[in-house]
Amino acid sequence: MTSPADDSAPSASETFSDRVYRSTGGIVSGVLLLALGGWLGIDAMIRGEGRTPWLALAGLLFAVPVVIAYTVRPAVYAGQDRLLVRNPFRTITLPWAAVEGLRAGYTSEVLAGGAKYQLWAIPVSLRQRKRAARQQARAASEDPFGRTSAHVTADKAEEDRRAPSDAAIGDLREMAENNARREGAQGAPEVRWAFEVIAPTVAGAVLLGIMLAIG
Numbered sequence: 001m002t003s004p005a006d007d008s009a010p011s012a013s014e015t016f017s018d019r020v021y022r023s024t025g026g027i028v029s030g031v032l033l034l035a036l037g038g039w040l041g042i043d044a045m046i047r048g049e050g051r052t053p054w055l056a057l058a059g060l061l062f063a064v065p066v067v068i069a070y071t072v073r074p075a076v077y078a079g080q081d082r083l084l085v086r087n088p089f090r091t092i093t094l095p096w097a098a099v100e101g102l103r104a105g106y107t108s109e110v111l112a113g114g115a116k117y118q119l120w121a122i123p124v125s126l127r128q129r130k131r132a133a134r135q136q137a138r139a140a141s142e143d144p145f146g147r148t149s150a151h152v153t154a155d156k157a158e159e160d161r162r163a164p165s166d167a168a169i170g171d172l173r174e175m176a177e178n179n180a181r182r183e184g185a186q187g188a189p190e191v192r193w194a195f196e197v198i199a200p201t202v203a204g205a206v207l208l209g210i211m212l213a214i215g
Helices: 024-047 052-072 126-141 164-179 195-213
Strands: 019-021 075-078 082-086 090-095 099-104 108-112 115-118 190-193
Touching: 019 164, 024 052, 052 195, 075 164, 082 164, 090 108, 099 164, 108 164
Parallel strands: none
Antiparallel strands: 019 075, 075 082, 082 090, 090 190, 099 108, 108 115
């Protein structure tokens, strides 16, 4: 990875700007949880008595990073040279040449360097998959000329009939196949722990444990 101090180096948004995948439902639920937790926690710190304000502070310090990690933080950035996967507590950088496969079963996953990494930003919905399958079957039955594929219909070529997770994995698989031979797409996977999330979570857990122990 390029050093942040190198002014000539491209930023992450420039390097991975081709496609960005995030879970809208996860972000919305995360924002709502943060708003509710902040309201209850701040109210407890202001109005609480005794150990209550400290318990509320410890609870917020522990819960807020966890909520952000699992709802707002996850994202997948796909560029010409590499795939960047931002999961709750890790960031994985995968040059396309290192990607061995992508699949969406019960979860979305990428295989690279002999390891498997889950794509938290592309959740799999079995309900959406079943709905897409019904739409595909109905479209095929209504097409007397057999021009309807599992992905699109002949009269609506721009409409992807796959479930969102399957469509995203299909797009990423196509990018991996097309870009794996690029000179900039060579290299080994890099994994970095998100200490900016882990550190406050551990600190909050320790503080919460101490407050409960001395209570």
